[in-house]
Amino acid sequence: MAEDTAHLRLYALTGGRTRPARALGLVSRVRATPGLAPSTVDRLGPESAQVLELCGREPCSVAEIAGRLGIPVQVTKILLSDLLDAHVLVPALPPREADGSDPLLLEAALEGLRSL
Amino acid sequence: MKAFEASDDIPLTALKIVIAGGFGVGKTTMVATVSEIEPLTTEEILTTASAATDSLAGVENKTTTTVSMDFGRITLWRQQLQLLLFGTPGQDRFWFMWDDLALGSIGAVVLADTRRLDDCFSAVEFFEDRGVPFVVAVNEFDTAHRYTAEEVQAAIELNPDVPVIMFDARAPYSTQQVLIRLVEYALTLSLRSSPESEPVLAPPTPTSPTTTFDGNPHRAL
Numbered sequence: 001m002a003e004d005t006a007h008l009r010l011y012a013l014t015g016g017r018t019r020p021a022r023a024l025g026l027v028s029r030v031r032a033t034p035g036l037a038p039s040t041v042d043r044l045g046p047e048s049a050q051v052l053e054l055c056g057r058e059p060c061s062v063a064e065i066a067g068r069l070g071i072p073v074q075v076t077k078i079l080l081s082d083l084l085d086a087h088v089l090v091p092a093l094p095p096r097e098a099d100g101s102d103p104l105l106l107e108a109a110l111e112g113l114r115s116l
Numbered sequence: 117m118k119a120f121e122a123s124d125d126i127p128l129t130a131l132k133i134v135i136a137g138g139f140g141v142g143k144t145t146m147v148a149t150v151s152e153i154e155p156l157t158t159e160e161i162l163t164t165a166s167a168a169t170d171s172l173a174g175v176e177n178k179t180t181t182t183v184s185m186d187f188g189r190i191t192l193w194r195q196q197l198q199l200l201l202f203g204t205p206g207q208d209r210f211w212f213m214w215d216d217l218a219l220g221s222i223g224a225v226v227l228a229d230t231r232r233l234d235d236c237f238s239a240v241e242f243f244e245d246r247g248v249p250f251v252v253a254v255n256e257f258d259t260a261h262r263y264t265a266e267e268v269q270a271a272i273e274l275n276p277d278v279p280v281i282m283f284d285a286r287a288p289y290s291t292q293q294v295l296i297r298l299v300e301y302a303l304t305l306s307l308r309s310s311p312e313s314e315p316v317l318a319p320p321t322p323t324s325p326t327t328t329f330d331g332n333p334h335r336a337l
Contacts, residue, residue, distance in 0.1 A: 025216075025220070026132070026200070026202070026216070026217065027130040027131070027132055027200050027220075028130075029128070029130060059128070061130060061189075061198075061200060063156075063158050063185075063187050063200060063202070064153075064156060064158075064187065064189070066158045066159065067156025067157060067158040067187050068156060070159075071159075072159045072160055072161045072182070073158055073159065073160045074160065074161060075161075092127070092128075093127035094127050094129060097130075097220050098129045098130060098131055098220065099220055100131050100132060100220050100221045100222040100223065100302070101222075101249075101302065101305075101306045102306070103303060103306045103307055105129065105131060105197070106222065106299055106302055106303040106306060107303060108192070108195040108196075108197055109131060109192065109195065109197055109199065109222065109299050110296065110299045110300060110303065111192075111194075111195060112192025112194065112195040112197055113190075113192070113199075113292060113295055113296050113299060114296060115194075116190070116192075116292055
């Protein structure tokens with residue numbers, strides 16, 4: 001029963017869509033658009049409001065938002081994609097996903113991990 | 117506009133690290149040990165009838181499975197990096213998910229339990245096939261017989277280059293060393309391959325006959 005309700009809620013969020021309009025990866029990060037009008041915020045659904053709360057102070061990754069909202073990653077991507085289109089969210093810098101085989105990034109990661 | 121005033125606006129580059137391995141081998145524990153936030157469970161819905169996914173017809177007949185991943189993060193503020201850790205289920209049927217995870221990642225830690233070494237074979241094979249850097253980390257359970265790294269390496273038939281580390285997933289220092297080994301190894305591989313892929317400044321120095329040295333079958337790559 002609870003599962004059926006959960007599925008309905010997900011369906012309502014996506015309108016039956018299975019893919020986000022924007023290319024978002026698991027580690028893509030978004031943040032709330034600075035200076036959002038209160039009227040815009042008031043119009044948001046409960047999940048969108050939660051997203052806004054999560055990334056209002058600092059950018060948050062798709063994976064983390066999905067985990068905190070307790071909704072599947074793919075559904076989260078669709079929701080975030082809509083919020084980006086509505087200018088409620090903006091992509092956090094840097095906008096492109098990093099290449100984990102970049103030696104400079106790896107050296108920096110090593111330095112950081114060693115000094116933890 | 118003071119867009120770059122707040123510290124929130126420091127651009128952090130996010131990098132993925134995959135934690136793979138069989139069921140109950142310590143993935144969740146490892147993520148929890150190193151993560152700076154309470155580890156989260158991130159879910160992905162799988163639909164088995166993939167070809168018909170976009171069609172609404174027959175929705176009721178489709179089987180969906182929910183796969184959970186453990187998620188945690190480590191922010192390296194000075195380096196402006198954020199390492200995102202994903203603990204993933206080890207079964208073969210989730211491989212397509214690993215593809216997504218592995219793409220653009222630093223690499224993977226394959227967790228192994230010496231009582232059930234077979235459980236890590238599919239993960240090892242997956243990352244080997246795709247050329248994703250990985251290390252094997254043997255989680256030393258109290259009840260398990262202790263093996264040496266060499267014994268484990270031989271049992272999994274690993275390429276001798278692949279680091280095998282004995283560790284304790286509950287111990288922060290131990291777990292941190294595993295991540296360091298992975299990044300070191302990924303860096304070594306990346307430096308090894310880059311002169312070929314990007315001949316940037318100088319042309320390669322004239323090669324000596326050693327390049328055709330055929331004495332070592334392990335270097336046949």
